[in-house]
Amino acid sequence: MENRKTQIIDLALKLIREKGYVAISYDDLSKILGVTKASIHYHFEKKEDLGVAVTERVLQNLQDFSSFITNSNLTVEEKIKNFYERQIVLCDGGICPVSSLQSDYESLPEKIRQNVEEISQLEITIFKNILKVTLENRGAKEIESLAFAIVSCIKGAIQYERVLGKQILTQAMNEIYRLLKG
């Protein structure tokens, strides 16, 4: 059942958002899906294999989003709004899966680390591409700094929001928009 495989990846991604890669177990997954642990092991022999599949999925989604943004005619503000509204949907009450995997970085097998690196870099690159279109008068270095600031801000805000339960991301983004006008 190829569908079961997808279902496992979906669930693993959800639990990584909530608890992190280290904290989830095949027991968690199997109980929620109503199957046995052995059944999960059939689809993903080792936990590492599942982690690789999840990060490949995240990377693929991000690449699709990158293409969508590149080929769109949206304004910079609209593109940024697209990015962080997508973040909210992806996180769905937890934290960003990328932040979660970054936190667990030291415990990740090499293959998963490489994917997390690639994902992190692509997020920065997407923002650099968004910014350079309309901020042509600013240097490449400044555009890179801005991309770092905006992505960092979005990701940090989501983590505080889960713990403190305020509209931290939305409010922080209002300030970021002002950065682009200055």
Add this chain to the structure above:
Amino acid sequence: MENRKTQIIDLALKLIREKGYVAISYDDLSKILGVTKASIHYHFEKKEDLGVAVTERVLQNLQDFSSFITNSNLTVEEKIKNFYERQIVLCDGGICPVSSLQSDYESLPEKIRQNVEEISQLEITIFKNILKVTLENRGAKEIESLAFAIVSCIKGAIQYERVLGKQILTQAMNEIYRLLKG
């Protein structure tokens, strides 16, 4: 030996920065310290007790820092620089212990959660206090939004920096300084 207790908290804090609360074990701690697991259990009967001690330490340090900043005559820029340079020292190649604990939030016992909440809130409050002194012309709401943005940016940047290994925090902060002038 009261010193051993402190030593365990120090080490736990270091490992939380590197791997996170969930990922560390009494076995890790005991091997590094050259004692037995049982010895760690003597000082902290349950892992939760150790987590509480660590977060109380983090909170205490932050409260001290808050007093220092409040009673200083530094400029806003200097205070912010103090904050994020302190972050770099605290993280020491890992991620911020607060970010680490935020990521593991779902897996934390209630008592530790409360401490993480308090710490997260105090970080925001410190920034609000820093900003309101010189940004009197801006409303309380805007000051809060700015505090959210700056703290989020610092914390997010540290996570990307560990994975991508660039000067992401410093560069992001350069852009944040511009926010304060606009």
Add this chain to the structure above:
DNA sequence: GTCTATATCAAGATAGAC
């Protein structure tokens, strides 16, 4: 492709000797 059963190992935790 999914199951039962089981192996193996590590983690959190406790009892009791020294």
Add this chain to the structure above:
DNA sequence: GTCTATCTTGATATAGAC
């Protein structure tokens, strides 16, 4: 205060039946 020894539980993983 630290140790040895041990317990329990849960996690990763495998073998082999259906």
